[in-house]
Every structure is written in structure tokens, then in C-alpha cells.
Amino acid sequence: MTEADAAVTESVQATARRARAASRELGLASRAQKDQALAAMADTLLEGADVVLAQNRVDLELGKENGLAESLRDRLTLTPERIVGIVEALRELAGLADPIGEVLRGSTLPNGLRLRQVRVPMGVIGMVYEARPNVTVDAAGLSLKSGNAVILRGGQAAARTNAAIVELLRQAVAGTGLPADSIQTIDQYGREGVRALMRARGLVDLLVPRGGAGLIQTVVREAQVPVIETGVGNCHVYVDGAADQDQALEIVLNSKIQRPSVCNAAETLLVDQAIAAAFLPRALGALAKAGVKLHLDAEAAALAGPGVAWDTATSTDWSTEYLDLEMAAGVVDGLDGAIEHIQRYSSGHTEAICTKDLGRAQTFADRLDSAVIMINASTRFTDGGQFGLGAEIGISTQKLHARGPMGLAELTSSKWICLGQGQTRN
Amino acid sequence: MTEADAAVTESVQATARRARAASRELGLASRAQKDQALAAMADTLLEGADVVLAQNRVDLELGKENGLAESLRDRLTLTPERIVGIVEALRELAGLADPIGEVLRGSTLPNGLRLRQVRVPMGVIGMVYEARPNVTVDAAGLSLKSGNAVILRGGQAAARTNAAIVELLRQAVAGTGLPADSIQTIDQYGREGVRALMRARGLVDLLVPRGGAGLIQTVVREAQVPVIETGVGNCHVYVDGAADQDQALEIVLNSKIQRPSVCNAAETLLVDQAIAAAFLPRALGALAKAGVKLHLDAEAAALAGPGVAWDTATSTDWSTEYLDLEMAAGVVDGLDGAIEHIQRYSSGHTEAICTKDLGRAQTFADRLDSAVIMINASTRFTDGGQFGLGAEIGISTQKLHARGPMGLAELTSSKWICLGQGQTRN
Known part of the structure; x- marks a missing residue:
């Protein structure tokens, strides 16, 4: 010294x-x-x-x-x-x-x-x-x-x-x-x-x-x-096969674009393969229209409409907190596939599931080890003010205290x- | 490596x-x-x-x-x-x-x-x-x-x-x-x-x-x-001028000798100068009789009876967790003196006060920053089993979690x- x-x-x-x-x-x-x-x-x-x-x-x-x-x-x-x-x-x-x-x-x-x-x-x-x-x-x-x-x-x-x-x-x-x-x-x-x-x-x-x-x-x-x-948020939205797709689209858009620069904004969209063909073209189109830069896996890319620009998602993309109008998206093998992906890449902040299936919602909440689980709601609600805690000094992503x-x-x-x-x- | x-x-x-x-x-x-x-x-x-x-x-x-x-x-x-x-x-x-x-x-x-x-x-x-x-x-x-x-x-x-x-x-x-x-x-x-x-x-x-x-x-x-x-316990017993002295003597002895090798045993005795002349000769005599090695400040030493062996307490003594039949003892200038001493040397585990004065008990509890404050009870009660928590993995002396x-x-x-x-x- x-x-x-x-x-x-x-x-x-x-x-x-x-x-x-x-x-x-x-x-x-x-x-x-x-x-x-x-x-x-x-x-x-x-x-x-x-x-x-x-x-x-x-x-x-x-x-x-x-x-x-x-x-x-x-x-x-x-x-x-x-x-x-x-x-x-x-x-x-x-x-x-x-x-x-x-x-x-x-x-x-x-x-x-x-x-x-x-x-x-x-x-x-x-x-x-x-x-x-x-x-x-x-x-x-x-x-x-x-x-x-x-x-x-x-x-x-x-x-x-x-x-x-x-x-x-x-x-x-x-x-x-x-x-x-x-x-x-x-x-x-x-x-x-x-x-x-x-x-x-x-x-x-x-x-x-x-x-x-x-x-x-x-x-x-x-x-x-x-x-x-505090505060590193690589947040995910998983749209399940049993989702209300209109509602899910609103949640995806709100989670990503309502205020992209903050830690509770979503960074990755995962879609159940059961509804990928129906949901992804709409979702990717809407995200692209809102100015979101997209990083897609092969299955999602195959479903992106002709007007949608994208590049190939790398493992860096799955790990990145963009804090910007940028999102990674991929198709997963149902709930288990989504949980596996999130366990691998999440920073433990907030994960959302869109589903009408009670059992799947419960499994998602039980098996993921993150500070906040949103069921049919935007990731953007993870906030002391929104939670009614009155004031917030930060969002803890650790498990102690x-x-x-x-x-x-x-x-x-x-x-x-x-x-x-x-x-x-x- | x-x-x-x-x-x-x-x-x-x-x-x-x-x-x-x-x-x-x-x-x-x-x-x-x-x-x-x-x-x-x-x-x-x-x-x-x-x-x-x-x-x-x-x-x-x-x-x-x-x-x-x-x-x-x-x-x-x-x-x-x-x-x-x-x-x-x-x-x-x-x-x-x-x-x-x-x-x-x-x-x-x-x-x-x-x-x-x-x-x-x-x-x-x-x-x-x-x-x-x-x-x-x-x-x-x-x-x-x-x-x-x-x-x-x-x-x-x-x-x-x-x-x-x-x-x-x-x-x-x-x-x-x-x-x-x-x-x-x-x-x-x-x-x-x-x-x-x-x-x-x-x-x-x-x-x-x-x-x-x-x-x-x-x-x-x-x-x-x-x-x-967990577990480093430099615990104090303060005997206030307003203490029930017979009860205080029992608490001092129990805190020190009932099981000296554990973290909730007392290591330092502090006595209010207002009652030092009455209390210390009895306490030091009883401790010595129980085989406790004593480290005394000048005022306490002056009150040790002729049959009581002691040496002079150093600042190391005030900081030491003996975990043995050994104790430091001194005279303090009332409640403020006790609080000052404990703030300086405590490891933040357990501190006890013996007093019948409600205001002093409250001040002692409010001003000391330790995990447990005992009012008219032995330090030895700081224990998950005793507290009715059913089981204990240790005693935390930190403030987080x-x-x-x-x-x-x-x-x-x-x-x-x-x-x-x-x-x-x-």
C-alpha cells in the first residue's frame, strides 16, 4: 500500500x-x-x-x-x-x-x-x-x-x-x-x-x-x-402451451419495452414448442415493431416473419442483461425445458410464466430459485414501490438476509x- | 496454485x-x-x-x-x-x-x-x-x-x-x-x-x-x-448499584462456572462502584472458592479478601474469551461506565445486567449492540434449546440474516x- x-x-x-x-x-x-x-x-x-x-x-x-x-x-x-x-x-x-x-x-x-x-x-x-x-x-x-x-x-x-x-x-x-x-x-x-x-x-x-x-x-x-x-436481472418470460396467448403477448411486451433500462425488465423470451408456431410470429413481429433487436435460436428464427430482423442467439446472449431494447428468444421443450434453461442462465432476479394450467404454474414457482416468480404478470412489478414496501434501497438477488x-x-x-x-x- | x-x-x-x-x-x-x-x-x-x-x-x-x-x-x-x-x-x-x-x-x-x-x-x-x-x-x-x-x-x-x-x-x-x-x-x-x-x-x-x-x-x-x-462470546455480567446482591451473586457464579467451556459463559464481571465494597469481596471469594482464576483491576484487587489469588487485568484480559475457569473483573463508574467498557471489548454475543432499576435495565438493553441482553438472568440461557427454538446450528454474532x-x-x-x-x- x-x-x-x-x-x-x-x-x-x-x-x-x-x-x-x-x-x-x-x-x-x-x-x-x-x-x-x-x-x-x-x-x-x-x-x-x-x-x-x-x-x-x-x-x-x-x-x-x-x-x-x-x-x-x-x-x-x-x-x-x-x-x-x-x-x-x-x-x-x-x-x-x-x-x-x-x-x-x-x-x-x-x-x-x-x-x-x-x-x-x-x-x-x-x-x-x-x-x-x-x-x-x-x-x-x-x-x-x-x-x-x-x-x-x-x-x-x-x-x-x-x-x-x-x-x-x-x-x-x-x-x-x-x-x-x-x-x-x-x-x-x-x-x-x-x-x-x-x-x-x-x-x-x-x-x-x-x-x-x-x-x-x-x-x-x-x-x-x-x-x-443487488440488481443484476437476467429476467425470463416463459410462455407455456396453456397460456392465454393475447395476455401473454401483453406481458412479454410490457416486460421488455415498458422500461428496458432497469433490472426488472425481461431479457429472454422462452416459448413452449406446443404453441411456438402460433405465438412466436406474433410476438417477434410485435417486438421488432417496437424496435427490439432480436437474438433467436434456430427454431424461433424459422418462425420469424419476413419483415423481422434477427441474428443467431449465442450462449452469451442467454446470459446477457441487455438493459436495452434487445432480447434473446428461443423455443423450449415445455415446462421442463424452460426450467432447465432458466436454472442455467438466470441471475436469480425475476422469472415470469404465462399459463392457465395451475399445476405448471406451481411447478414453475416451486422449482425455480429466483427472488420473484410472476405468474401471468409482467416482470416489471418486482419493485419495492409496486410491492407496497413504501421505499426501496435496491433489489437483492442473494439468499442471505x-x-x-x-x-x-x-x-x-x-x-x-x-x-x-x-x-x-x- | x-x-x-x-x-x-x-x-x-x-x-x-x-x-x-x-x-x-x-x-x-x-x-x-x-x-x-x-x-x-x-x-x-x-x-x-x-x-x-x-x-x-x-x-x-x-x-x-x-x-x-x-x-x-x-x-x-x-x-x-x-x-x-x-x-x-x-x-x-x-x-x-x-x-x-x-x-x-x-x-x-x-x-x-x-x-x-x-x-x-x-x-x-x-x-x-x-x-x-x-x-x-x-x-x-x-x-x-x-x-x-x-x-x-x-x-x-x-x-x-x-x-x-x-x-x-x-x-x-x-x-x-x-x-x-x-x-x-x-x-x-x-x-x-x-x-x-x-x-x-x-x-x-x-x-x-x-x-x-x-x-x-x-x-x-x-x-x-x-x-x-458464530460463537465467539466475550460475555459480560454487570452488577448494578441497584441489584439484588444475593441474586446477582447466583447469576455471576452460574454465568461463569456452570459450564465454562462454552461461548455463552461469562468472561468479565463489572461491578458498579456504588456497591463494589459490599459485593466484590463476596463475589471474588465465591469465584476463587469455585476455582476461578481472577484477573482484577486495581479497585477490584483492593477488595479481594486475603485468601483470594489474583493477578492484574491487562487489556488482553478484557478482550479474552477464556472458555475456562478464569475471569476478568473490575469496578466501573455506574451504568455508563459498564456500557462504555462493554462497547469497547464485547464480541456482541450476550451481556447481562443485574438491577432492580427499570430505567437502567432498559438503557442497558437499548444501548448495547449485542445479540442477546439478559436482565437479571444468567448469560448461559443464550442457546437455541433453552430459547425453545428446538435445535441450534450455532449462535450468530453478526447482524446480517x-x-x-x-x-x-x-x-x-x-x-x-x-x-x-x-x-x-x-
């Missing part, structure tokens, strides 16, 4: 120790105090919108100079309207129930010992994410509501915007008497800062990477602190509190 | 792939099938007890030759009676409710989409533990009951005993029609096998290390698969199943 890297490590650890101290105070805060802080965060962000927008213009200017892609610049862009939307989300968060203190289980033992398992904050949460300023505010709000101190690390392209936002949020929190260090950023420490955060064992209770597969893989491989993997959309409850741990009257063990 | 290491990695990965295939079958098994397999495991173990005992004698003989400590040889020793106890535990496991399929949450969304979050198995669990043959059977039974395939790696000193046990368990499982590969061992691959298991990303869903702090630290640092840390005693539920994940009637997203 170079001297400069060692200095960064020391700075990030000092940040984490301040976060720990703040978390001890924040963890004891009442719901009223936390909601007051969220309201202050909303107000202060609105009042300081001009400063944030000015810094955002500088970030966008630099992004343009550095050749940042149009789609990434769009996610980085703030407008007065977008700030109002972000502030609105904070106010909605204040309206949600406080997860802290909820009694999860409890019993009185034969010896009279009274047990309660109570929901408590994690403590210190690290968030590593892309250059999306709205995530800065969301992550700060969700962490605060769940009693956790947060250490933020956004994409470098948004560094100036995020610095302005974090400064305002810290002022707001401090103004209500809660510790400013409940919200901190380590953007100023660059990539070495992220590495130090991943290694801050004992100082960081949970690290949540949000972003592309590359970032998540790096974090999972190198982190020495607990991690929740959290699976699927992660709301406030997933940012908490638990603690057993046992009330005795002098019990000892024999 | 040497050629031999590469071969071990390949073998362990092949083991894990067989476990994955087995887990897909086992995950669909009904409770009746699993309980039948548990009963067969119990029967087969009893019938084959002679084989197991013979291999155990060889392990013990070798252990003696290799200078294995007396206490470790005791944990390694099997007798007909101990086998009956182990078998009994399997039968009790069969009597427990099946965690799989439990509906954790559910709702019907405004658009009619019906959501259920259902408990499902983790898939493939790795267990790395000491040379204790009873853990081999416990881990196999708990994994099977929760629908998980297990890969076992016990201490090398028990290798022959474990091989005999695993062979019998596999026969029993296969005899009931479930896959024999639900239970596998990698003992034959030595230390490199453990390393391969820790790196088997995507093949192992959960790794549970059980054993000393060294093993757990290594696994947590090097593992690339999800891990639950599982905290405190881990029963069957902690070996599971969840999955969302969403039943629609053609819903698409706007």
Missing part, C-alpha cells in the same frame, strides 16, 4: 468511526425525531436547490467534456422538477412506520424468562452507487429512517452534485438535534476510498453496492464486510432482550 | 455441484419425506454404532499419539450412551415444524396482483467445525430438515469417525428415496478443501464456520461465499410468488 493509499484508508476508517458514534445516538432516536429530521432534509434541499443545480451543471459540463454517455448524463441531470420529486420521496418516507422496535418473536419460557426479539438498526451502512443524485437522497433518507448512519460513495461524475446535497442534508439533520455524521460521503477519496470501505471490518455493518454487474462482482469478491448483492425488493426492514437487524427474575441454569 | 491444489478445487466444486443437484430435489420434498429420512438416519446410526465406535477408537488412539489435548479428546469421544443422545436429537428434529413453505408476508395489490413471500431452503450449506462427531449429525439433520444439501468439513482429528457417520447417514437418506448427496463430506481433501469450499462462489449458498475465533476470522476474511459468523441462536428458520431464505391475471405496468 502506498503512503497516499494508507492516508485514504485512515481517513475512511475515521469516517466510519464517526459514523459508528453517530449511529449509537441515531439508533436511540424516536420515530418523531427521525421524521422531523426527514422533513428538515426535504425543506433544506428545496431551499438549497439553486446551489445543488449549479453544481449539477458543472458535473454535467465536465461529463460532456469527458465523453459521458447520453443515457448516463440523463441519469445525472437534476432539474427543479426532479428535485421536487426527490423531496417528495423524503416526505413519503417520513409517513412510513418505523421498523425499529418492532417485536418479531417472543415467548415466556417454562422458567419464567421472558424473551422478545426486537428489530434494531444495523448500525453503519455503506452505499456504493452510480452517478445518480437521487440515490444519494434516497439512501440517506432510508438509512436515517431505519436508524442507521450511512457512508455514501456515488459515481465520480456526480461528485460535485453529491457534495452539495450531502452538505445540505447534514445541516438539516444537525438542525434537528441528531448527529450530522449520520450522513457522510467518501467521494473525495476516489477509488481507493471504496476499497478502504470494503475492508473496514468491524466498522461497517452492511455494504450495499448498487449498479452494474462489474461493480457488484468487485464488491462481493473483495469486501471483508457484510454485503448485499434479504431477497427481492429491499425496504426499510431489510436495513435492520434484531436483538433478543430477555427479562428474568434471577434465573440460573441447571 | 499447485497441480494438487487445483485437483482438490476441482473435486470440491464437483462435490458442490452434486450438492446443488441434490438440493433441487430435497427442496421439493414434503415434511413427511424429510421426517422419514431423519428417522432412517437415527435408526441406521444406532444399527451401525459399532462401526462408528470402532473408527472413533482409532481416531482417539491417533489423537493421543499426536498429543491432542485431554479436553479435545473428550469432545471427540463417542460412547454408546452418547450415540443414543445424538440419535435422540435427530428424532426430536423430526418432531419440529417444517420451516419450508411458511408464508412470511403477503398482500393483494390494488391492481389485483396477489403477493406471497414464502420460506424456501438456502440450497447448499457448507459447515466447517471442530473434531466433534455430534456436530456432524446435528448439522446433517438440521440441513435436511430445512431442505438444504450440506457439505461437511469436521476437524481432522475426527476424520475416521465422521467418514463412518456420513456413510451411514447417506445410506439412510438414499433408502428413503431422497438423494444421498444431500449429505457429503470433504474431510478427505484436507485444508485445501476448506479453502476451495470458501471460494466456491455460486455453488455454496451459505457457509457456517463453528469453532474458535481463529477459524471464524479466517473464514470471514477469505470466504467469497456468504458466511454467518441471523442474530443469536440459529435454528431451522435461520437456515432458510425466502421467495416472492406473485399470482396475476395478466397485469402489466403503466
